[in-house]
Amino acid sequence: MKTALADAIAARGYTTLTPVQEAVTNPDLTGSDLLVSAQTGSGKTLGFGLAIAPTLLGEAEKFSEAAAPLALIIAPTRELALQVKRELSWLYAGAGAVLASCVGGMDMRDERRALQRGAHIVVATPGRLRDHIMRGSIDLSALRAVVLDEADEMLDLGFREDLEFILGEAPEQRQTLLFSATVPAAIAKLAQGYQKDAVRISTAAAEAGQHADIEYRALNVSPRDGENAIINVLRYYESPNALVFCNTRAMVARLTTRLSNRGFAVVALSGELSQSERTHALQAMRDGRARVCVATDVAARGIDLPNLDLVVHAELPGSHETLLHRSGRTGRAGRKGVSVLIVPPVARKKAERILNWAKLRAEWGSAPSADDVTAKDEERMLNDEAWSEAITESEAGPVAKLIERFSSEQIAAAYLRMFHSKHSAPEDLGDPGEKPAPRAAFGPSVWFSVSGGRAKGAEPRRLLPMLCKAGGITREDIGAIRIGDTESYVELRKPAAAGFKASIGDNMRVEDGAEVAELAQPPAMAQRPAGKPGGKPTSHSGPKPEWKKPARKGPPPASQLDDLPAILPPEENRAPKPSAPKSTAKVQYDDAPAPRYKKPKTDAPAKPRHKGPKPDFTRDGAVTDAAPKPKFAGKPGSYTKDKTPVGKPSSKKNRARAATKAGEGYTSKPGAPASKSAGKPFGKPGAKPGGKPGGKPAGKPGAKPFGKPRSGPPKGSKD
Numbered sequence: 001m002k003t004a005l006a007d008a009i010a011a012r013g014y015t016t017l018t019p020v021q022e023a024v025t026n027p028d029l030t031g032s033d034l035l036v037s038a039q040t041g042s043g044k045t046l047g048f049g050l051a052i053a054p055t056l057l058g059e060a061e062k063f064s065e066a067a068a069p070l071a072l073i074i075a076p077t078r079e080l081a082l083q084v085k086r087e088l089s090w091l092y093a094g095a096g097a098v099l100a101s102c103v104g105g106m107d108m109r110d111e112r113r114a115l116q117r118g119a120h121i122v123v124a125t126p127g128r129l130r131d132h133i134m135r136g137s138i139d140l141s142a143l144r145a146v147v148l149d150e151a152d153e154m155l156d157l158g159f160r161e162d163l164e165f166i167l168g169e170a171p172e173q174r175q176t177l178l179f180s181a182t183v184p185a186a187i188a189k190l191a192q193g194y195q196k197d198a199v200r201i202s203t204a205a206a207e208a209g210q211h212a213d214i215e216y217r218a219l220n221v222s223p224r225d226g227e228n229a230i231i232n233v234l235r236y237y238e239s240p241n242a243l244v245f246c247n248t249r250a251m252v253a254r255l256t257t258r259l260s261n262r263g264f265a266v267v268a269l270s271g272e273l274s275q276s277e278r279t280h281a282l283q284a285m286r287d288g289r290a291r292v293c294v295a296t297d298v299a300a301r302g303i304d305l306p307n308l309d310l311v312v313h314a315e316l317p318g319s320h321e322t323l324l325h326r327s328g329r330t331g332r333a334g335r336k337g338v339s340v341l342i343v344p345p346v347a348r349k350k351a352e353r354i355l356n357w358a359k360l361r362a363e364w365g366s367a368p369s370a371d372d373v374t375a376k377d378e379e380r381m382l383n384d385e386a387w388s389e390a391i392t393e394s395e396a397g398p399v400a401k402l403i404e405r406f407s408s409e410q411i412a413a414a415y416l417r418m419f420h421s422k423h424s425a426p427e428d429l430g431d432p433g434e435k436p437a438p439r440a441a442f443g444p445s446v447w448f449s450v451s452g453g454r455a456k457g458a459e460p461r462r463l464l465p466m467l468c469k470a471g472g473i474t475r476e477d478i479g480a481i482r483i484g485d486t487e488s489y490v491e492l493r494k495p496a497a498a499g500f501k502a503s504i505g506d507n508m509r510v511e512d513g514a515e516v517a518e519l520a521q522p523p524a525m526a527q528r529p530a531g532k533p534g535g536k537p538t539s540h541s542g543p544k545p546e547w548k549k550p551a552r553k554g555p556p557p558a559s560q561l562d563d564l565p566a567i568l569p570p571e572e573n574r575a576p577k578p579s580a581p582k583s584t585a586k587v588q589y590d591d592a593p594a595p596r597y598k599k600p601k602t603d604a605p606a607k608p609r610h611k612g613p614k615p616d617f618t619r620d621g622a623v624t625d626a627a628p629k630p631k632f633a634g635k636p637g638s639y640t641k642d643k644t645p646v647g648k649p650s651s652k653k654n655r656a657r658a659a660t661k662a663g664e665g666y667t668s669k670p671g672a673p674a675s676k677s678a679g680k681p682f683g684k685p686g687a688k689p690g691g692k693p694g695g696k697p698a699g700k701p702g703a704k705p706f707g708k709p710r711s712g713p714p715k716g717s718k719d
Contacts, residue, residue, distance in 0.1 A: 002053055002057060002061055002095065003061060004061055004062065004092075004094030004095040005050065005053055005091060005092070005094070005095065007094055008090060008091050008092075008093060008094050009046075009091070012090065017043070017047075018042055018043035018047070019042075020036065020038045020042045020043060020044055020047050020201075021043050021044075021046060021047040021050065023036070023047075023201045024036060024044075024047045024048060024050070024051040024177075024201065025047070025050045025051055029051075029199055030054050030055075031054065031055055031175055032175070032197070032198075032199050033175060033176045033177070033178075033195040033196055033197065033198040033199065034051065034176075034177045034178070034198060034199050034201055035178050035180075035183065035187075035191045035195065035198045035199070035200050035201070036048075036177070036178070036179045036180070036201045036202075037179075037180055037181065037182060037183050037201070037202050038179060038181070042328075044149070044179050045083070045084055045087045045088075045149070046087060046091065048073075048147050048149070048177050048179065049087065049088050049091045049092070050091075051177060052071055052144075052145040052147065052175065052177065053092075055071075055144050055145045055175045056070050056071055056120070056121075056144055056145060057095065061095065062094075062095050062096045063092075063095055063096050063097050063098075063120050065118070066098040066117070066118030066119055066120050067118045067142070068118075068139040068140075068141060068142035068143075069100070069115075069119050069120065069121065069122040069138070069139075069140070069142065069143065070120050070121065070142060070143065070144050070145070071120065071121045071122070071143070071144065071145045071146075071147070072121075072122050072124065072129075072140070072143055072145070072146045072147070072166075072170070073088070073121065073122070073123045073124070073147045073149060074124055074125070074126055074129065074146070074147065074148050074149065074154070074163070074166065075123065075124075075125060075149045075150060076125065076126075076149075076150045076153040076154040076157055076159065077125065077153075077298065078103045078104060078105055078106075078125060078275060078278070079278065079282065079303055080149065080150065081101060081103045081123050081124060081125050082101065082103065082123075083303075084123050084149065085099055085101050085123040088121060088123070092120075092121070097120045097121055098118060098119045098120050098121075099119060099120070099121045099122070099123065100114040100115055100119035100121075100122050100123075101122070101123050101124065102115075102122060102123075102124035102125070102128045102129050102132055102138070103123075103124060103125045103128055103275075104125055104127055104128045104275070105274065105275025105276075105278075106128075106275065108128075108131070108132075111128075111132070111137070112132070112135075112137045115132070115137055115138050116137075122138070126154060126159040126162035126163055126166065127159070127162060129162075129166055130162045130165055130166060133165070133166065133169055140169055140170050140171070141171060142171075143170050143171055143174055144174055144175065145174060145175040145176075145177070146167065146170055146174055146175070146176050146177070147176075147177045147178075147179070148163065148176075148177070148178045148179065148180075149179050150179065150180070150181070151163075151178050151179065151180040151187055151190065152180040152181055152182055152183075152184065152187055152321075153181075153298075155186050155187065155190075157298070160186070160190075163190070164190075164193075164194075167194045176194060176195045176196075176198070178190070178191050178195065178198070181321055181324065181325065182321055213331035213335065213336055213337060214327050214330060214331035214336075214337045214338070214339050215336070215337070215338045215339070215363070216327070216339050216341070216355070216360055216361065216362035216363065217338065217339070217340045217341070217362060217363050217364075217365065218340075218341045218343050218351055218355070218362040218363070218364045218365075219233070219340060219341065219342055219343060219365060219366060219367040220343055220344075220345070220348070220364065220365070220366055220367075220432040220433075221342055221343065221344055221366075221367050221429065221432055222344070222345070222429070222430045222431065222432045222434065223344050223345065223346070224430070225367070225427075225429045225430055225432075226314070226342055226344060227255065227258055227314075228427035228428075228429055229342055229367035229427075229429060230244065230255070230259075230312055230314055230342060231258075231259070231262060231424065231426070231427050232367055232368045232369070232370070232372075232373055232426050232427055232429065233310075233312055233340050233342075233367060233368060234259075234264065234292060234310075234312070235368075235373045235376075235377075235423065235424060235426050236368040236372060236373050236376050237309070237310050237338060238376075238380065239291070239307075239308075239309040239310035239338075240288075240291060240307035240309065241285055241291060241293070241305045241306075241307045241308040241309065241310075242291060242292045242293070242308070242309070242310040242311070242312065243292075243293050243295065243303070243305070243308060243310070243311050243312070243326075243329055243330075244259075244292060244293070244294045244295070244311075244312045244314050245295060245296070245297065245311065245312065245313050245314060245315070245317070245326050246294060246295070246296060246314050246315055247296070247297075247315040247317075247318070248296070248315075249270045249271065249272055249296060251314065251315060252268050252269075252270045252294050252295065252296060253268065253270075255294050255314060256268040256294045259292060259294070262424045263423075263424040264291070264292050264424065265284075265289065265290045265291045265292065266290060266291075266292040266293070266294060267281035267282075267284050267285060267290045267292075267293050267294075268281065268293070268294050268295070269281055269282075269293055269294070269295035269296070269303075270295065270296050271296065271298060281293065282303065282305075285305055286305065286306065293305075294314075297317070297322055297325070297326065303329060305329070308329055308330050308337070309330055309335065309336070309337050309338065310330065310337070310338050310340070311326055311327055311329055311330050311337065311338070311339045311340070312340045312342065313326060313339070313340065313341045313342060314342055315342075316341065316342075316343070316347055316350055316351055316354065317354065319354070319357075320354045320355075320357035320358035321358075323354055323355075323358050323360075324358055326339070327339040341362065342367075344432075345432065345433075366429075366432065367429055368426075369426075369428075369429055370425075370426040370427065370428050370429075373426035374426065377419070377420070377423065381416075381419055442479045442491075442493065443493060443494070444493070444494040445479055445491045445492060445493055445494055446491075446492050446493075446494050446497040446518060446519075447489055447490070447491055447492075447518075447519040447521070447522050447523060448489070448490050448492060448497075448500075448516055448517065448518055448519065449487050449488070449489055449490075449516070449517045449519055449523070450463065450467075450487065450488045450489070450490060450510070450514050450515070450516055451486075451487060451514050451515040451516075452486075452487070452488065452512075452514050453483055453484040453485050453486045453487050453488050454483050454484065454485055455485055455486060458483050458488045459483070460481040460483065463481055463488060463490065464478060464481070466510055466511050466514075467490060467500075467510065469511075470503065470504050470510040470511065471499070471500035471501075471503045471504055471510075472499060472500070472503040473492070473496050473499065473500055473503075477492055477493045477496040477500075478490060478491065478492060479491035479492070479493070482523060484523075489519070489523045491522075497518070501518070504516060
């Protein structure tokens with residue numbers, strides 16, 4: 001190790017190296033390409049800083065004048081890139097290294113000027129570095145070493161094309177170090193394409209050692225106490241710096257607002273913030289102006305806070321790798337840390353699965369209660385170092401005045417009140433396994449009308465908080481809410497009605513000048529709204545129609561048959577029924593199979609069967625003699641040289657043309673040329689009257705006619 005680097009490490013208080021640092025600084029691996037799997041917080045930044053030192057400095061102790069960069073460090077996020085730059089700055093300060101950064105969110109012109117002045121080491125994010133390469137702002141021809149930090153995260157963020165472009169622009173003769181928490185197939189493929197004989201280093205022991213300094217706790221909470229449990233956890237530990245992880249930006253904004261309202265000094269980190277806002281938030285955490293940071297996974301990459309002792313997972317991570325990345329923010333450099341998982345009942349199995357995959361053992365229990373937080377506050381108060389410090393000369397006068405004026409009990413009570421005023425009160429938590437109690441009966445009620453209905457945009461979600469605030473009531477005092485076209489109606493508990501009227505005053509008005517009036521009886525429209533004015537009635541509008549039993553199929557029951565003589569008029573007064581031919585067919589009902597139809601026997605001669613060619617029919621149905629249809633051999637639709645068709649014609653038009661050529665034709669219209677009028681026969685013989693020839697009989701014997709007699713010409717005729 002170079003003397004300047006050894007002195008810098010000793011000045012920072014390092015006595016021993018971590019396993020990953022010892023592995024990458026092995027003298028046998030000097031100048032080799034490395035593929036290292038190491039978790040966040042294992043000291044890999046200092047490790048690759050020491051690993052590339054022999055490649056950059058060679059035999060020299062200090063760098064020469066800065067020109068084109070010699071080393072390139074690529075990180076996924078701005079925060080991680082700036083952290084790497086700070087770490088390498090103190091490490092290479094004694095060697096005279098000049099460092100520059102190229103990260104998104106910064107002024108690109110300042111970065112371009114810094115690169116033109118010269119730099120030995122450049123720390124960059126993939127997107128901004130590619131912009132500089134394409135604009136010609138950076139010269140990569142002198143590169144000796146390239147480091148990809150958090151390579152798995154860069155691939156997850158969609159930087160694969162940028163990384164391949166950057167590595168393709170770098171010189172082939174270089175040392176390439178690739179650091180990743182895990183080595184999936186995509187990382188292995190990237191290493192295979194852009195590294196030469198890379199040495200694989202796995203620091204499983206280092207990971208176990210690192211996470212041995214972290215205490216994992218999984219807290220069972222009821223579904224409605226998730227945010228309250230986070231408040232109690234923050235109050236119980238009172239960590240100088242705490243990091244709360246959420247899965248979405250919306251949850252970050254919600255939780256930040258809730259904690260700020262409860263008196264916590266809190267900042268937020270999410271992708272929607274600008275670079276200056278993110279920098280100010282982290283600076284507030286470092287200088288003590290803020291103690292809680294609510295962040296998403298990507299925004300928290302690279303955060304290194306000096307006194308971060310607590311990590312809270314407000315929402316469970318999606319994978320065990322993310323859990324390790326989150327928790328790795330604490331328990332660094334020998335410090336102890338606590339990682340707390342908030343686990344509602346529906347997420348219990350998911351939490352167990354993630355912990356098993358990460359090979360971690362967590363202590364399961366309940367979230368700190370209000371009594372636990374109060375007891376912890378008293379313990380911290382009594383163990384404060386201020387009790388053991390001697391009274392100074394400047395404090396002696398005020399102390400004497402306090403003792404002279406107040407008793408010891410008054411002084412102790414005043415101190416206790418001032419102590420509690422600086423801390424947010426804890427929350428009462430419910431039993432995680434307790435089932436929700438059934439809702440009690442609403443009881444006697446009074447109805448009120450509120451001016452303004454659906455036409456003015458009235459909604460229950462707007463009326464409820466407005467009436468609670470104006471009338472000094474809770475949501476438990478409000479029953480049904482009905483929205484009409486011009487008025488809305490609200491049901492209140494009878495005991496709360498008097499206080500409600502007294503709170504809104506004699507003018508009986510609430511927000512936006514809405515008038516409130518008490519009703520003597522429930523409104524008539526209290527069931528359901530009829531729908532939008534002027535619109536179609538909804539399926540549930542008005543009273544339900546009375547359900548009627550469907551009519552019975554088949555013969556009436558015997559009881560009704562017995563009553564028929566009493567219902568019908570006397571037989572002598574009944575009108576005579578029209579005579580109808582008797583039918584021998586039996587009555588069939590829906591529940592019995594229909595009989596098979598038999599064709600009635602007639603004296604008509606049997607229909608001749610034509611074994612030869614089909615006869616042609618004229619308009620009046622007379623059969624004409626036709627020559628037998630020639631049989632064609634060969635492929636269908638083919639023709640000889642003299643245009644004689646061979647085989648079966650392929651269409652109606654070709655069939656007509658073929659019949660014309662052969663001297664025969666289908667004549668459906670007298671006097672028409674065979675080529676135009678040739679077509680299919682008019683129908684089959686033996687057809688029913690008024691229909692197509694060859695059809696079935698009109699129906700069963702004695703049944704109703706099949707339909708009205710056809711008055712016009714037969715179907716298919718052109719007349």
